[in-house]
Structures are given as structure tokens and as C-alpha cells.
Amino acid sequence: MTVVATRPVVIGGGIAGLVAAWELAMAGRRPLLLERSQAVGGPVARHILAGIELDAGAESFATGRPAVTDLLVDLGMADAIVPPAPMAAWVRHEGGSAALPAGALLGIPADPLADDVVAAIGVEAAAQAAALDARPVGALPDSLGALVEARMGRQVLRRLVDPVVGGVHAADPWLLEIDAVAPGLSSAVTTTGSLAAAVRTLRGAAAPGSAVAGIDGGMAELPRVLAERIIRHGGEIRCNAHVLGVRTTPSGQRVVLADTDGQRSLDADLVVIACAAADLLDPDVLGPAVPTISMTTPVTLVTLVLDDPRLDAAPRGTGVLVSRRVTQISAKALTHASVKWPWLADRLPSGRHVLRLSYGRGGSIATPDPATVLADASALLDIDLRPQDLIDSAVVRWPSALPQARPGHLAEVRALRAALPPGLVLIGGAVAGNGLSSIVADARTQLRAPCAPS
Numbered sequence: 001m002t003v004v005a006t007r008p009v010v011i012g013g014g015i016a017g018l019v020a021a022w023e024l025a026m027a028g029r030r031p032l033l034l035e036r037s038q039a040v041g042g043p044v045a046r047h048i049l050a051g052i053e054l055d056a057g058a059e060s061f062a063t064g065r066p067a068v069t070d071l072l073v074d075l076g077m078a079d080a081i082v083p084p085a086p087m088a089a090w091v092r093h094e095g096g097s098a099a100l101p102a103g104a105l106l107g108i109p110a111d112p113l114a115d116d117v118v119a120a121i122g123v124e125a126a127a128q129a130a131a132l133d134a135r136p137v138g139a140l141p142d143s144l145g146a147l148v149e150a151r152m153g154r155q156v157l158r159r160l161v162d163p164v165v166g167g168v169h170a171a172d173p174w175l176l177e178i179d180a181v182a183p184g185l186s187s188a189v190t191t192t193g194s195l196a197a198a199v200r201t202l203r204g205a206a207a208p209g210s211a212v213a214g215i216d217g218g219m220a221e222l223p224r225v226l227a228e229r230i231i232r233h234g235g236e237i238r239c240n241a242h243v244l245g246v247r248t249t250p251s252g253q254r255v256v257l258a259d260t261d262g263q264r265s266l267d268a269d270l271v272v273i274a275c276a277a278a279d280l281l282d283p284d285v286l287g288p289a290v291p292t293i294s295m296t297t298p299v300t301l302v303t304l305v306l307d308d309p310r311l312d313a314a315p316r317g318t319g320v321l322v323s324r325r326v327t328q329i330s331a332k333a334l335t336h337a338s339v340k341w342p343w344l345a346d347r348l349p350s351g352r353h354v355l356r357l358s359y360g361r362g363g364s365i366a367t368p369d370p371a372t373v374l375a376d377a378s379a380l381l382d383i384d385l386r387p388q389d390l391i392d393s394a395v396v397r398w399p400s401a402l403p404q405a406r407p408g409h410l411a412e413v414r415a416l417r418a419a420l421p422p423g424l425v426l427i428g429g430a431v432a433g434n435g436l437s438s439i440v441a442d443a444r445t446q447l448r449a450p451c452a453p454s
């Protein structure tokens with residue numbers, strides 16, 4: 001059966017789809033959002049451990065671009081924006097542990113000769129980084145890893161950038177397109193003639209302070225508020241609605257979906273795909289670019305709640321990012337959430353702590369056993385954590401959470417979007433790149449064109 005929809009259809013209820021549906025609802029278009037799972041938000045989700053609501057996935061947003069801050073302001077949530085505790089995160093590399101240099105971008109130092117850089121990589125490597133970065137800039141390589149190694153040397157790449165990129169993007173820096181993970185970095189290197197100066201330019205353009213912020217009560221407040229506003233402004237959200245495909249017809253787009261009413265079709269003049277398009281569109285529409293665009297990495301997040309006052313001292317600041325060369329630790333990152341977020345510390349009894357460890361890097365997913373997780377946390381924090389102090393724990397698997405923007409990604413996305421038939425919009429991490437900041441900025445930009453008053 002085909003039902004003609006008089007309103008736009010948004011497929012996928014992650015942050016991208018929610019932002020799109022909210023933009024459409026605010027423009028008076030009464031969107032219908034279809035979400036395959038039981039709940040909207042994707043990895044911006046919460047769970048309850050030891051009686052407290054905690055983020056089960058994303059816990060912060062990058063502030064280098066104003067996209068998420070602007071969205072929160074537009075939603076009336078400006079008062080809920082909170083900075084993390086003013087402490088450094090650390091990196092764990094094959095030579096030991098070091099505080100992440102202040103002002104770094106994805107671990108790339110803003111000043112290779114700064115004391116905290118020297119402490120992390122040694123005097124010789126710091127001097128080499130400064131000398132390499134003083135050379136004239138020629139044609140830039142296409143990957144972040146190649147750029148950093150060419151302009152600052154192997155130790156900066158291995159000891160600083162590799163752990164940060166591994167923790168944030170679960171990826172090898174050699175496999176990531178520079179501007180897809182650090183928008184504007186290539187042109188800033190060319191303009192300023194130095195990678196360090198480019199970092200200073202990009203960080204200087206952002207709001208002062210930390211490179212991230214959060215929401216009082218957790219990031220999961222964002223999808224909750226977006227969903228509430230979509231409905232309030234005439235939109236509809238249908239969960240357990242699995243879209244099987246999208247076909248272009250002479251009059252618009254046809255969405256084939258399966259939900260509790262069975263399988264049927266909806267015709268719509270505007271369809272927004274906010275999930276992996278490769279699963280839904282004809283190969284003819286997508287062309288050869290899609291296999292690269294839809295590449296994702298699975299992640300497992302393990303949350304531990306512990307009663308251990310030794311953790312009050314914040315032994316590794318807000319957390320630790322782990323180099324893949326540290327083979328005795330299988331976690332790729334640890335966040336000391338109850339140190340990083342004062343709002344969370346305020347809700348916990350004295351001496352209680354929340355640690356988040358993430359696993360899975362470069363496509364292989366690890367399912368760590370509890371003893372490994374505690375051993376990893378102990379090694380990273382340099383405290384022998386005891387099983388009897390563990391109050392609660394949870395393991396959450398995100399099977400295709402982190403898209404990998406390989407070199408050539410941005411050009412592929414531009415080509416793909418240019419080839420799309422009218423009335424079809426592609427958004428979400430698979431095209432915009434990983435992280436809430438990129439996804440929100442891209443979704444709002446893409447949606448404003450079709451929403452413009454005619």
C-alpha cells in the first residue's frame with residue numbers, strides 16, 4: 001500500500017535526523033521522523049548506574065565551531081551549557097604518560113618548544129618538530145598522519161596525535177582526511193606557513209578555554225529536548241519504523257518502510273536520509289563513492305562506578321588517551337567523568353567516581369572482560385583499583401558509531417550531493433564526519449536550503 005505523505009520524511013533519529021526534523025518543524029513543515037530502534041538519539045543516550053543517570057555514549061561537544069552551542073542557544077538551553085573542569089587530559093604512549101599540551105588541536109602542539117610539549121616528547125623531538133615546521137610549506141599531503149609527520153616529525157605523531165585521534169575517532173591518523181577531522185587546517189597551514197601557527201589560528205578563533213563543553217545533566221538532554229520540540233511544533237516521531245529503501249518516482253521520493261503496521265510505502269516531496277545511505281539508495285544514485293563514505297568503526301563503552309577516595313586526587317586529570325603502541329592496555333581512552341564534569345561530581349556521594357573506558361579501534365571490536373577493564377583503569381590511573389570497590393558497571397556496544405573520513409571524503413560527498421535527485425537530502429556522520437559539532441553544523445546548513453520559504 002502507498003500512502004501519500006503531505007509532509008517531509010526524515011529517516012534516522014540520531015542527532016542529525018532530530019536536528020533536521022526540528023528545523024523542518026520550526027519552518028512549519030510538520031515532518032515525520034522514522035527511527036528503526038526503540039528510541040531516538042543514537043549514541044547520544046543515557047543509562048542509569050548506581051542510581052544516577054549517565055551518558056551511555058557521547059558526553060561532550062567540540063567548541064572549535066559554534067554549531068552545537070548555537071543549537072543549544074536556539075533551543076533555549078544556553079544556561080545548561082557547562083565547561084569541563086579546568087584540567088588537562090593525559091596521553092599514554094610507549095614511553096610513559098604526559099599531560100596533553102595546552103592549546104593543542106587533535107594533539108598537534110600550538111608551540112613545539114613549549115614546556116608541556118618538551119615534557120611529552122623530549123627536548124630533541126621538540127627541537128626537531130620546531131625545525132621541520134619552520135621549513136617552507138609546499139603541496140600538502142592528503143592525510144592527517146602524513147601532514148603531522150612531515151611538519152613536526154614522528155614523535156609528535158606517535159606520542160601526541162596518534163593517541164588523541166585514536167581516542168576521538170578510533171582511527172589511524174594516516175587514514176583520515178585532514179579537513180574532514182580538522183576543518184580549515186589545510187588552508188590555515190598554507191596561509192600561515194606553519195602547522196603550529198595553523199593550530200594557533202584555529203584554536204584562537206574558537207571561544208577561549210577548553211576545546212569541548214557539555215550539558216548539565218549529560219548530553220542526552222539534547223535529543224530529549226529536540227524530540228519534545230519536534231512534537232510540540234507539529235512533527236511526528238515514529239520509533240520501531242525500519243526504512244527498507246528510498247526510490248525516486250516521477251513525482252518525488254518513495255520511502256518503503258516496515259513497522260508494526262507491516263510493510264508499506266510513503267510518497268514525499270522531501271526525504272532526508274540521516275543514516276547510512278548505502279543501505280537505502282539504489283547504487284545508480286550513489287555511484288562508487290559510497291563504500292568509502294559509509295565506512296564506520298564499532299566502539300564499546302564500559303562505565304565503572306567505584307567507591308575509592310584515592311580517585312579524588314584526579315591522578316590523570318580529566319582522563320587518558322592511549323596510543324595504539326601501548327600493547328599492554330587494550331582500552332583506547334579513559335574518561336574520569338566525575339572529575340571532568342563538576343555537575344556529575346555534585347550528584348555523587350563523597351569518594352564515589354565514574355570512569356568511562358572505550359574499546360575498539362580501526363574496525364576491530366574488543367569485548368573486554370571485567371578483570372581487563374579494571375586492570376586497564378588501574379594502569380592508566382596508576383592506582384590499584386579493587387573489585388570490591390566497584391559499585392556498578394555497564395558495557396554498551398555501539399556497532400557502527402564512528403564514521404571514518406578517509407582522504408578524498410569531502411570531494412566524494414560534494415560529488416554525491418550534486419548527483420542527488422531533487423527532494424533528497426543526505427546528512428549525518430557518514431557524510432558530515434564524526435562528532436556532534438560537524439553533524440549539527442552540516443545538518444542545519446543542508447536543511448536550510450529546502451526549508452527556505454518559497
Ligand SMILES: Cc1cc2nc3c(=O)[nH]c(=O)nc-3n(C[C@H](O)[C@H](O)[C@H](O)COP(=O)(O)OP(=O)(O)OC[C@H]3O[C@@H](n4cnc5c(N)ncnc54)[C@H](O)[C@@H]3O)c2cc1C
Pocket residue numbers: 011012013014015016017034035036037040041042043044056057058059060061062241242243244274275276279299300301358398401402427428429430433434435436437439
Ligand atoms: C561511545 C561514543 C562516545 C562518543 N562521544 C562523543 C563525544 O563526546 N562528542 C562528540 O561530538 N561525538 C561523540 N561520539 C560520536 C557521536 O555520538 C556521533 O558522531 C553522532 O551521535 C552520530 O549521529 P548521527 O545522527 O549521524 O548518527 P546516529 O546517531 O547513528 O543516527 C542514525 C540513526 O538512524 C537509525 N537508522 C539506521 N538505519 C535506519 C533505517 N533503515 N530506518 C530507520 N532508521 C534507521 C539508527 O537507529 C540511528 O538511530 C561518540 C560516539 C560513541 C559511540
